[in-house]
Amino acid sequence: MLLSLREVTKTYPGAETAVLRGVSLALEAGGMLALTGESGSGKSTLLHLIGGLDTADSGSVAIDGTDLTPLDDPGRARLRRGTVGVIFQQFNLIPSLTVAANIAFQARLAGRHDAAHAQALAQRLGLAGHLDKYPEQLSGGQQQRVAIARTLAPRPRLVLADEPTGNLDEATADTVFALLCELVAETGAGLILVTHSERLAARMRRRMHLSAGQLT
Amino acid sequence: MNRVILAALLSHWWRNPLQLFTLLAGLALGTALWSGVQAINAEARASYDAAAGALGEGNLAQITALPGGVIAQQTYVALRRAGWNVSPVIEGKLGAVRLIGIEPLTAPRGTGPGPLPDGADLGAFLSGNGQVFARAETLARLPDTGAEPVVTPEIAPNTAITDIGLAQRLLNRPDQIDRLLVLPDQPLTRRPLAEVAPDLVETAPQGGSDVARLTDSFHLNLTAFGLLSFAVGLFIVHGAIGLAFEQRRTMVRTLRALGAPLRRLIGLMALELAALALVAGLLGVALGYLVAAALLPDVAATLRGLYGAEVSGQLALRPVWWLSGLAMALAGTAVAGGGALWALVRMPLLASAQPRAWAMARHQRGQALLALALLCVAAALALWGQGLRAGFAMLGALLIGGALALPPLLAGLLRRAEARAQAPLAQWFWADTRQQLPGLALALMALLLAMAANVGVSTMVSSFRLTFTGFLDQRLASELYVSATDPAQARAIVAVAEGQAQAVLPIVLVERTVAGLPAEVFGARDHATYRENWRFLQAIPDVWDALARAEGVLINEQLSRRAGLGLDDTVEIAPGLALPVLGIYGDYGNPVGQVIVTEALFQRAFPQVTPLRFGLRLDPAQVGAMQAALRDRAGVPDTAMIDQAAIKALSLAVFERTFTVTAALNVLTLAVAGFALLMSLLTLAAMRLPQLAPVWALGVSRRRLAALDLARAVVLAALTGVLALPLGLALAWALLAVVNVEAFGWRLPMYLFPGDYLRLGGLALLAAALAALWPAWQLSRMPPARLLGVFRHER
Structure with missing residues (x-):
């Protein structure tokens, strides 16, 4: 099992109710899951817990059999570098690095840089003509494609996408979504995609709905 | 990784x-x-x-002659024979260079040129034409001595060292010695100094260089x-x-x-x-x-x-x-x-990873409280602090407290301006200026410090100049000052001068320890020159009459402060001769304490001291004729005669050099602050597009926005300048009334120089305008597409 969540709960300090209440979830290698839910339902929180960006109050999160609960900060950082790739709604590119450097960045950080692979990703994502540009010189759709290439360059086992098309128009969103699914499928990685769009969620093999901190 | x-x-x-x-x-x-x-x-x-x-x-301890006397070569020989382990030194000016003659065989280790350098030996140093050791630049200034010049970088600037025999010959002082260095190891069997040379005195080592302490x-x-x-x-x-x-x-x-x-x-x-x-x-x-x-x-x-x-x-x-x-x-x-x-x-x-507006207000209230606390500390130190360190701590607390108080004060002023503004653009101008304040705060604080330092230091220096020039007019009342090399020439000078000058005022002094401190005791003739010109900080009524009756002494402010002496306190100027203080006078620029007694009393207390310097009162038009008479009839060289105008010019020239240093540091500090403002404005220019774009979209032209930006920088600099003035004056007061008193022992009156402050304010406004010019020009020429970009989600 690639990902296994058991009875995960999370309450933010000062909040009266838990944002996640006993969430359990499993995802096999190569599995693709769309996670939907209203704003504030806990979708992003769940993604952050899986990605080792935050810690659960109780329950367990395991990736490839490794329990994340006892990991300290450096341990979780190691997990983010090598095993998990996160795509953010706001792209979160490094503005001072070129497109090429941004794509190669995480792979180099993980010690798995493969220039040919990065070049191929750039080619597939239509970025070949923009490699020397800086993020601010690209459109939103292009920036998100750079973020996807960066995430896939180190060949992660699990890709977490937090509303990756939320800032894009419908046509661009469709293109980016299709490319993401295609490339993830080619690498054999798992994919959890958080989205508000019913239309996009419907195109995923499996979908779950999060409501009031619980999966349905 | x-x-x-x-x-x-x-x-x-x-x-x-x-x-x-x-x-x-x-x-x-x-x-x-x-x-x-x-x-x-x-x-x-x-x-x-x-x-x-x-x-x-x-x-090292030293043996010297009483004032007015010299040590004869024979006395040195007698001391050596009596068991004294001493080494002779003679010192004088050869051209502009200070020439020191030593005896290498007896000189203690670590003095003189040290081990003789390569290419020189003891024989060459002592025999033939001898050798002169000095820095290269000093050797270049030295007149031809006939001796072999040896470059020695370790020797003090403008100083040359040679064998004492050669020095005596070059200085035209055969068989004379200025002082004897007393070596640390002395035989217990040596005969007492008073027995061998009763006219010589031994002074104990001082444990450090006088000059280093003074400076x-x-x-x-x-x-x-x-x-x-x-x-x-x-x-x-x-x-x-x-x-x-x-x-x-x-x-x-x-x-x-x-x-x-x-x-x-x-x-x-x-x-x-x-x-x-x-x-x-x-x-x-x-x-x-x-x-x-x-x-x-x-x-x-x-x-x-x-x-x-x-x-x-x-x-x-x-x-x-x-x-x-x-x-x-x-x-x-x-x-x-x-x-x-x-x-x-x-x-x-x-x-949230959004840059938290670098420019956002941070702990403004806490900062205001900290500023207040530091200003209170400064006030407490000013009232109750003791010593130079407390003085500098007070300055630090005052300046940092003042700088920290600036942003809250400016915010308050801008809030008031905003409340009073009627037109919408004016309201926006003041509100936007206030919003930018945190981003500019550090640069404005730097500007405040630079301006306050300028006001403070220039007030201190100008007050010093004003006081000192007035003081020179009081103290240098004689038209001509003459020095004699020995008592015989002194008598000749008096004989020549008494016929032509209105008054001959001997300047006679002896160095003594007074109230436990090194001091000079002067004997002053009762004359109108002193009565009419000298100003007292404190004095009893009819002080000059009381002094003339030898009822007491006058002391300078330095001695009064350091020894805690006030009017009527008693001062011992010689064994068994203690007199009350009749008056305390300002003595600016003098590092040591001073006591003045009447000439008659001085002669009674120190009969062995004869006057070798004189102040001559005469018609200024007669100065040239008097100099010629003294040169021809008393053999006084031109270098031993200084007219009043020359001394004043020399003293003021020294001050001008001091001002050059402080003025240069002032300008450099202000330039650094101007640079800080420029950098802050340039940085903010890129960050404030989201604030400018809506105003532009609503119909304010880029040129107008640029002009408002320029005006904003000038307004902020002007407000900072207004607040810097009281801080600078407080700094000047602290320097004059606290640090100066602790450091030098005298207090200067504080004068204000509004013209200088206005000029400085103008300079600060100019610096601010120059700093704002480039960002404003960039804004006025910014392509509309960049401003429009603010409204697009994708950039």
Whole structure:
């Protein structure tokens, strides 16, 4: 099992109710899951817990059999570098690095840089003509494609996408979504995609709905 | 992984060269002024040490003749025969060079030129035409001596050392000795000094160079100025680092999200800062060398004029100052960047990564309270503090407190202006200015410090000048001053002068320990010159009459303050001769205590001292004729006669050199502050597009917006200038009434110079306008597409 969540709960300090209440979830290698839910339902929180960006109050999160609960900060950082790739709604590119450097960045950080692979990703994502540009010189759709290439360059086992098309128009969103699914499928990685769009969620093999901190 | 993270971190500077330039330039400028001042201090101290080493000053007891007398060669021989382990020294001026004659066989180790250098030997030193040791530049100034010149860099500036026999011949003082150095090891069997040479006195070692002690305060003042300049530089660095770190918050969050460990990230950022600090520090030290090289000749002239201290006008690369410059750059960066790094350590991984408006108001209330507390500390130290350190602590608290109080005060003023504004654009102008205030606060604080320092230091220096010129008019009342080489020539001078001058006023003094402190005791003739010109700080009624009746003494302010002496307190000027204080007079520029008694009393107390200097009162038109008569009939050389105008010109020239140094430091500090403002405005210009674009979209032209930006900088500088004035005057008061009194022992009256302050204010406004010109020009020519970009989600 690639990902296994058991009875995960999370309450933010000062909040009266838990944002996640006993969430359990499993995802096999190569599995693709769309996670939907209203704003504030806990979708992003769940993604952050899986990605080792935050810690659960109780329950367990395991990736490839490794329990994340006892990991300290450096341990979780190691997990983010090598095993998990996160795509953010706001792209979160490094503005001072070129497109090429941004794509190669995480792979180099993980010690798995493969220039040919990065070049191929750039080619597939239509970025070949923009490699020397800086993020601010690209459109939103292009920036998100750079973020996807960066995430896939180190060949992660699990890709977490937090509303990756939320800032894009419908046509661009469709293109980016299709490319993401295609490339993830080619690498054999798992994919959890958080989205508000019913239309996009419907195109995923499996979908779950999060409501009031619980999966349905 | 380190290389990847470091490359990402450094790419920020690559993409933001202006920030990098601001950081490096701010630190380099601050370090330059600090290390420049340190270089000057190090050079001066090395010169004092060399002088003290060459003369055996401070560490050895000495035997000297009573005032007016000399030691005969035979007396020296008699002392040696009586068992005294002493070494003779003669000293005099040969041209402009100070020539010291020693006897190498008896001179203690560590004095003189030390071990004879290569190419010279004892035989050559003693025999034939002999040898003269000095620095190369001193040898070049030395008249032809016939001796072999030997370049010796270790010898004090403007000093030459040779064998005593040759020195006696060159100085035309055969068989004369000025003093005898008493070596540490003396046979117990030697006969008492009073028995062998009753007209000689032995003085104990003083444990340090007189000159070094006297000039300590001067160097302390220079150091304080250097530190202030460095603090202004640190404001720039703090601003640049703060901005860079705020802008990189997003990057740090992304790096962490991508798996970069926090500790390593912080470590690498610290390393990055240290490397930048090192580069800036090296640049600063190089610039500091140039600053020191430019200022050293003026400082040397000041030290020579004020204290008679010889300081080399040439600069050497001494590790003590360039290492301290680098250390200051690193420490300053640690102080400026420590807070930013700590904020990143505490930043939660999932915190909003939007740059928290670097320019946002931060703890303004806390800052106002801290400012108030520091100003209270300054007030408490002013009232109850003791000593020079307390004085400088008060200055520090005053300046930092004043700087911290600036943003809250400006915010209050702008809030009032906003409330009173009627037109919508005016309302926006004041509101926008207030919103920008936190972003400009550091630069404005730097400007405030620079302006306050300018007001304070120039008030002090100008008050000093005004007081001192008035004081010179009082004290240098005689039209001509003449010095004799011996009592016979003194008698000849009196004989010539008494026929032609209105009055001949002998200047006779003896150095004594008074109230436990080194002091000079003067014997003054009862004459209208003193009665009409001297001004007292405190005196009994009819003080001159009481002095003439030998009912007491006059003392200078230095002695009064240091010994805690007031009117009617008793002073012992000679064994068994204690008299009350009748008056206390201001004695500006004199480092030692002074006591004045009547001429008759002086002669009774010190009968062996004969006057060798005289002040002559005569018609100014007769000065030339009197000089000619003294030259022809008493054999007085021109160099032994100084007319009043020449002394005043010399004294004022010394002051002008001092002003050159302070004026240069003032201008440099103001330039650094202007630079800080420019960098802040340039940085803000890019960040404030979201605030400007809506106003532009609503119909205010780019040119109008640019003009408002220019006006904003000038208004802020003007308000800062208005607030800097009271701070600067408080600084001047602290320097005059606290630091000066502690350092020099006398208090100067404080004068105000409104014209100077207005000129300084004009300069500050000009600096602000110049700083704002470039960003405003950029705004006026900004393509509309950039402003429109603010309204698009995708950029």
